[in-house]
Amino acid sequence: MEGLYEIIPEGVEDLFYLDYEKKEFAIKKVKDIFKSYGYRSISTPSFEYYDLFYNMDIITDRDEMFKIIDENGKILVLRPDMTIPIARIAALNFKNNTLKLSYVSNVYRRNVKGIGYLKKEFTQAGIEYFGRVDADSDAEVMAVGIKSLIKCGINDITVEIGHVGFIKGLLYTNILSKALYEKIRKSIETKNYYELEKLLNECDIPSDYKKVLLSIINLYGKPEEVILKAEKLILNKEMENSINNLNKIYEVLKHYGYEKFISFDLGLINHMNYYTGAVFKMYVNSHRKEVISGGRYDTLTQKFGRYIPATGFGLNIDEIMEVISMDNNIFKTDYILVYNDETRDDAINLASKLRDNDFIVETEFEEEKDIVKNRQAKEIVYILKDKFKVNNMENGAVYICNEDKFIEHALSKNVITPIH
Amino acid sequence: MEYLNIALAKGRIANKAIKVLEKYGIAFLDYDNSRKLIFEDKSSKIRIILVKADDVPVYVESGAADIGIVGKDTILESDCNVYEIMDLGFGKCSFVVAALEGFNYKIGKKIRVATKYPKVAKEYFNSKREIVEIIKLNGSVELAPIVGLSDVIVDIVETGTTLKENGLVILESICNISSRLIANKISFKSKSKEIKQLTDYFRRMRDESSIC
Numbered sequence: 001m002e003g004l005y006e007i008i009p010e011g012v013e014d015l016f017y018l019d020y021e022k023k024e025f026a027i028k029k030v031k032d033i034f035k036s037y038g039y040r041s042i043s044t045p046s047f048e049y050y051d052l053f054y055n056m057d058i059i060t061d062r063d064e065m066f067k068i069i070d071e072n073g074k075i076l077v078l079r080p081d082m083t084i085p086i087a088r089i090a091a092l093n094f095k096n097n098t099l100k101l102s103y104v105s106n107v108y109r110r111n112v113k114g115i116g117y118l119k120k121e122f123t124q125a126g127i128e129y130f131g132r133v134d135a136d137s138d139a140e141v142m143a144v145g146i147k148s149l150i151k152c153g154i155n156d157i158t159v160e161i162g163h164v165g166f167i168k169g170l171l172y173t174n175i176l177s178k179a180l181y182e183k184i185r186k187s188i189e190t191k192n193y194y195e196l197e198k199l200l201n202e203c204d205i206p207s208d209y210k211k212v213l214l215s216i217i218n219l220y221g222k223p224e225e226v227i228l229k230a231e232k233l234i235l236n237k238e239m240e241n242s243i244n245n246l247n248k249i250y251e252v253l254k255h256y257g258y259e260k261f262i263s264f265d266l267g268l269i270n271h272m273n274y275y276t277g278a279v280f281k282m283y284v285n286s287h288r289k290e291v292i293s294g295g296r297y298d299t300l301t302q303k304f305g306r307y308i309p310a311t312g313f314g315l316n317i318d319e320i321m322e323v324i325s326m327d328n329n330i331f332k333t334d335y336i337l338v339y340n341d342e343t344r345d346d347a348i349n350l351a352s353k354l355r356d357n358d359f360i361v362e363t364e365f366e367e368e369k370d371i372v373k374n375r376q377a378k379e380i381v382y383i384l385k386d387k388f389k390v391n392n393m394e395n396g397a398v399y400i401c402n403e404d405k406f407i408e409h410a411l412s413k414n415v416i417t418p419i420h
Numbered sequence: 421m422e423y424l425n426i427a428l429a430k431g432r433i434a435n436k437a438i439k440v441l442e443k444y445g446i447a448f449l450d451y452d453n454s455r456k457l458i459f460e461d462k463s464s465k466i467r468i469i470l471v472k473a474d475d476v477p478v479y480v481e482s483g484a485a486d487i488g489i490v491g492k493d494t495i496l497e498s499d500c501n502v503y504e505i506m507d508l509g510f511g512k513c514s515f516v517v518a519a520l521e522g523f524n525y526k527i528g529k530k531i532r533v534a535t536k537y538p539k540v541a542k543e544y545f546n547s548k549r550e551i552v553e554i555i556k557l558n559g560s561v562e563l564a565p566i567v568g569l570s571d572v573i574v575d576i577v578e579t580g581t582t583l584k585e586n587g588l589v590i591l592e593s594i595c596n597i598s599s600r601l602i603a604n605k606i607s608f609k610s611k612s613k614e615i616k617q618l619t620d621y622f623r624r625m626r627d628e629s630s631i632c
Contacts, residue, residue: 158609191503288483288606
């Protein structure tokens, strides 16, 4: 058989330093935001028993999980998402008030269903807010998502909010076969008016319910308008509650100053078995990418023996990396100090001083001069016996100074690379 | 203003769609006899890209195109994550199961099915709890039962002439097919005005049945 030692498997990749440093940078920004709202970071195993995911109404298709058989013949899976392990942690550790958790982890999915180039390993960041049912907690989670994107320099975003309660109120009150229910759900999710009309004609649902189901396809757009339209379509308490809940969440988000990003879509009903309340997706408009997906899932922890209401989201770091534009310069080495036998001590001490001030500093013995010329740094500093010769690589300037002057110049520039 | 990118399946669908767009006042002057794959109308800011039918959902789902026109057969086979916003009413045909005249199912024996649409075929037979072996072919599927490669075929049929000429008969009809307008989920919202205008126009044309 042909050797595959030079080939990387499909769906995974190496990240060379500039790319990986950018990724670390984005992860740090996002983590800082999570932390600033009090979401404490946790870690869970990379693989778990298949049984953990088997009986769940989960987001990942069971066929999409990578499975391994362990030494006892048990089936393990590489974690396909973080929410279920976190729900377990929450059920074990929840006292009686609230629990706010966050993570940044790699997750693994076979991703065979979709189209085009698909990653099989991706980095997901997210938060989960346990113990609260009020609209304020939903709004906070959404606000953290929006702020994370803004902090990464992404402003061209749309936040689409829906509510599965509205459609559950419509569908669950009618007895439908599972197959028909799934077809109706799918045609609403794909805004396929034609197909939905045909399906509804064939099934036994009161005509006022049919009318509202058809209207859902067009219930999207500006929050105020959607609410106004939806209020006229309310047929039962569950639908009324969900519209009130959406309205409240929107009111709270206004206090965060984020109303300009918000739009509603009551046809946003993917993973309806899993979610129980408000759901949302965040897109980067110009790149047509979905970067955040989340919502309320109050029943999940019941699988671990406790009822703890919860809401949260997952943010796809890899998608964000496609969108962020970053100045490569900020990842460059700041100084390369070139020394000779006489100045070795000075150079090593100076380097240490600069590093203490968060600069990236490399030192080179002068014999490597020719190599130094091709190195990437902001400045190359030749340390001679009683003076420094500084070569600025960005504008080509060369100047001579003494050590004190140089340190003053370095510190006053106040350009600290963001890697630290 | 940004261009609205439309992915069209090369061939019949593209020709039809471009004819309809011309009546809308959008002309792609160099379309006829050209081997180009991208055409633009500067005044209306519409750009069409010609791709293979199977690839239309790929372009639209990824956002490389905002909307696309493609047969329902391709949509069913690709299971793409897009909005399917309209039945355009042209390109009508249906998915069928066909076999050589006189063919009978043998109870307890796996049926061999040749098709260009393995997903559609598998789902159809699964839903009927029938056990089948799928043989994926890329064309001339009618040949398979004749040369003994398969027992039946699953294919799209417009008039049935090709089947008849090859001695095949329709055993079962799976579903009807026609051309659909699909949209990228994000473009559908961010370029909603342009897409709505175009959709309304296509709907008027369809309802006047001038394009059927």
